[in-house]
Amino acid sequence: MFEELIQKLKQYRTVGVYSHIRPDGDCIGAQVATCLWLKKNGIKAYAFNDDPVPLNLQWLSEYFPVREPKEKLLRKCDAYVVLDGNSPKRFGSYSDYIQDDPKPTYMVDHHPDPHDGFDFSISVEKASSTCELIFHLFLQNDVTQVDEQVAKALYTGILTDTGSLQYDSVTPETMNIASELLRLGQFRPNEVAEKVFSNKSLNQLHLLSRAMGTIELFEDNQIAIMYVTEEMLDETNTTNDDCEGFVAYPLSVRGIKAAILFKALGDGVKMSLRSKSDEVDVNKWAREIGGGGHKKASGAWHPGPLEETIKEIVEIGSKQLVSVDKP
Amino acid sequence: MFEELIQKLKQYRTVGVYSHIRPDGDCIGAQVATCLWLKKNGIKAYAFNDDPVPLNLQWLSEYFPVREPKEKLLRKCDAYVVLDGNSPKRFGSYSDYIQDDPKPTYMVDHHPDPHDGFDFSISVEKASSTCELIFHLFLQNDVTQVDEQVAKALYTGILTDTGSLQYDSVTPETMNIASELLRLGQFRPNEVAEKVFSNKSLNQLHLLSRAMGTIELFEDNQIAIMYVTEEMLDETNTTNDDCEGFVAYPLSVRGIKAAILFKALGDGVKMSLRSKSDEVDVNKWAREIGGGGHKKASGAWHPGPLEETIKEIVEIGSKQLVSVDKP
Structure with missing residues (x-):
């Protein structure tokens, strides 16, 4: 599934990556990891969101900056990736920009009833999270590119979208990916969980x-x-x-x-x-x-x-x- | 480590298994799984605790009954296994009984500073839980004996002793075991998590x-x-x-x-x-x-x-x- 996306992305010089409005752990985690993947593979990346990154996730935007989509930057993009949402509206101002200045858009998501207007979609409803899917972007290209930052970003999305690995969307495969992320990123779960959950005023x-x-x-x-x-x-x-x-x-x-x-x-x-x-x-x-x-x-x-x-x-x-x- | 314990246990006809007083998910999970292991391997087992099983764990005692240690039953036991505690006091009345009527006692635990008076001990402080250790009792004997009940019992202990897999005691190995338990037991985490955590009045x-x-x-x-x-x-x-x-x-x-x-x-x-x-x-x-x-x-x-x-x-x-x- 991801082979095709990888091939497509590798033909561009600059890619804009959107996470959905009112962002959460899964979309920001997936976005940061995808931008790091693009960067590691020689593609210039921008991470866009109309809304600010929530306080408990701002440490992730230190790994890769998430910014408001400004026209000057959007014009530089050859294509877009939209993450953790399956219709253009979920990405706020993106839905207007894309009408004025059409560019190929690739979607990766796990919600039901996807919009079918994207140029290429990976839509897996049974996946626990978009981050679980994005792990395959690394797995099917070069898994050694999963460093501590990538691993923690992906772990964040899996953790937050599954209520700390408790939902019925968590399969043996989800747990294996969590295990791989801990191993490749060389961290312990509390390092992510405390930032994300134990961060209340x-x-x-x-x-x-x-x-x-x-x-x-x-x-x-x-x-x-x-x-x-x-x-x-x-x-x-x-x-x-x-x-x-x-x-x-x-x-x-x-x-x-x-x-x-x-x-x-x-x-x-x-x-x-x-x-x-x-x-x-x-x-x-x-x-x-x-x-x-x-x-x-x-x-x-x-x-x-x-x-x-x-x-x-x-x-x-x-x-x-x-x-x-x-x- | 467990090979030796397995050998020792297989020489008995009847074994009493203790969980610590004021029991929690890890000791009850380990106790129920150990008793099921004994039963599956032709050894009569009794599960003892001075205190009642907490409300959110009573479904586990339907897999194997946890009862008060009565002298009549204790006399039948050839040996004891004590779980998730590392000194005789942690097992309440056990510490008196064992003085009056000494029998071999085997300990499996993950707490620091173990008492060294047991006949054989598996004490691994870095293990996330006693249930993580007890998985090896199955792994090193016959992993196909991990059925849904065993898997859910062990999963309960891992889940409760790690704050839902969030503590720094959780290693890639812990996650792999969690994955194996989901696969062997053919269940999803919510089936255990809801019973254990979403069970509030x-x-x-x-x-x-x-x-x-x-x-x-x-x-x-x-x-x-x-x-x-x-x-x-x-x-x-x-x-x-x-x-x-x-x-x-x-x-x-x-x-x-x-x-x-x-x-x-x-x-x-x-x-x-x-x-x-x-x-x-x-x-x-x-x-x-x-x-x-x-x-x-x-x-x-x-x-x-x-x-x-x-x-x-x-x-x-x-x-x-x-x-x-x-x-």
């Missing part, structure tokens, strides 16, 4: 403390919900970014099948939906209100207000639950 | 919410502390067991070097000490007041009261910190 922990107080159960304890409001951010001096990973808490309640984090922050209510049951497909659930993602992890938006949103979303989800007889 | 999350409100920083933000009091348990209808894993929260504060969870529950103050810096050895720290464990994770007890304990323990720890000039 006191304020963020206070926000989490407040949010956990809102956890409620619905539909005979099959759905857990938690919410964050603008007021809670104000009181703890935090921002939307500080809610990263919060959905894991309602999801950790014993016996539930699905969990939702609602964020009533400004324009309507954003939500993260998670399933821990094969019965519940949160991609289907989110699609009913125009969102989407994976079976086990999806996102959506509702105009609000919060209370109505919760009621409506729980109702949609309840259709997928085995009905429990009530007395 | 609402009450427990409310306790966590309260506890997180107590996080404070000391010594120029190098030490984070959190505490739990009897009153907090009463108010949330929880018990000491519900504090399992809480120390991860103060440890997750950005930039700190060590974290301590204090539990002022009844008799004095128990504490869990964690380090995320090579500068800080919490084993040394805990030993100053009669506790101990590993460099990065230790435990200790102080007569209290809470406020004094915190002050004294922070002072002991501060000796290991690079002094920061104060204005």
